[in-house]
Amino acid sequence: MLPLVFTVLVLYSCFLTSGSCDLYDELKELKTEFDINLYQRLAEPENRTNLIVAPASVSISLGLLQFGARGNTFMQLENALGYNIHDPKVQDFLHTGYEEVTNSSQGPVVQLACALFVQAGVHLSPDFIEHTALWANSSLQKINFSEPNSTAAQINEWVTGNTEGGEADCIHLDTVGSPLTQMAVVSTMYFKSTWQKKFSFTDTQSLPFTTAEGVTLKVPTMYHMAEVNYGQFHTASLERFSVAELPYLGETVSMFVVLPSDRRTSLTQIESHLSAKIITVWANSLKRMKMDIFLPSYGAIKKISNSYLQSRQTFSLFPKACQYRDKQESYHL
Structure with a gap:
């Protein structure tokens, strides 16, 4: 039995297990690579704070947008995700993966949802509307962006309804107040579970924790x-x-906890090492071992907007005008 104190939560990763062919293996690697890239980009300015990211909610939104995009907007979305959403095999892989994660009757409760809020009067092609209705628990809702109060209230009501009564004030007036806005994509991921082996509240105690600055708390x-x-x-x-x-x-979902062996090794040195192939190596190389597990209670709240993603050069998806099929004009997103 080895005593081990886990001091830093690095990454939560949910692996899709559907399919065994080369295409599915490639798509799994692409999705994991997207997740890691998103995490690393967002973590760069946040290395002194806790950060919890749900890449699945981001990729679902981008996948929905890719159904209707064309031109440069479509190319940016395809480059960011690594796949063409119009490929039936890609759709089958993603739908199967989402269903496996969200339909588990005995495991964690995972709910993914995506909504496209469209300015009343804007015409969308029937093909795109059909894809929206079938895409990963997505919905299409008409809205009036010229009325920011009612817009924020409508979006927040949708968020609350798809997160088991979760945060009801995630969209603020300054987010939806632009008179140019014609579309808003909102996605949620709700996760609730207990551990396979629960931590007992009676065993929780106050113990030393060393921060990145070397301060012990x-x-x-x-x-x-x-x-x-x-x-x-x-x-x-x-x-x-x-x-x-x-x-x-x-045991359908798990958390990887990473701890540098040397306290002088910063977390960023380990994070820069992450890749889809590296995580696959971890998953295939770990051995069963009995040990004492010490894990700090943790929590984080962080709101990240599309302008923040663009400023961090995660991908350039949010120009002033996005191109969509079947329309001559472009839309402000």
């Missing part, structure tokens, strides 16, 4: 003894670190 720390998948690895520049996989109920 006392924080509430959960504890239990369990058999988990565990391994030790190193980066190309030989920074060593440990990885433990903590499964949620049903």
Whole structure:
């Protein structure tokens, strides 16, 4: 039995398991690479704070937009996602993956939803409307962006209805107040689960936690003894670190927790090492081991807008005008 204190939560990753052919393996790798790239881009300015990102909610939105995009907008979306959403095999893979994650009867509760709010009077092609109705629990709603109060209220009501009564004030007036706006894409991901082996509240205690600045604080720390998948690895520049996989109920979804072996090794040095292939190596190399698990209680709230994504050069998807099929004019998104 090895004592191990996990001090940093790095990445939550949900793996799609549908299919075994080369195409599905390639698509799984593309999705994981997108997830990691998004996380790394957003983490760059946030390396002193907690950050929790749900890449699935972003990729669902971009996939929906790709159905109706054309020209340069379509190319940017395809480059960002790594696939063409019009490919029937791609659609089959994504639909199967979303259904497997969201329809689990005994595992975590995962709800993905996406809504396209369109200015009343804007014409959309029947083909695009059909795709919207079938795409990953998506919906199309008419709205009047010239009335920011009612617009924000309508969008917030939709968010609350798709997150089990979650945050009801996520959209603010300054977000929807532009008179040029004709479309708004909003997506949600709701996740709720218990651990496969629960942490007992009675075992939670205040223990030392060393921050990135080297300051030691006392924080509430959960504890239990369990058999988990565990391994030790190193980066190309030989920074060593440990990885433990903590499964949620049903073991269809799990959390990878990463801990640098040397306290002098910064988390960013490990994060820059991440890739889809590296995570596959982790998943295939971890061994069952019984150990003491200490995990700080954690939480994070971070709102990231499309302008923030653009400023971080995650991808250039939000010019003043986006091109969509079957229309001569472009739309402000």
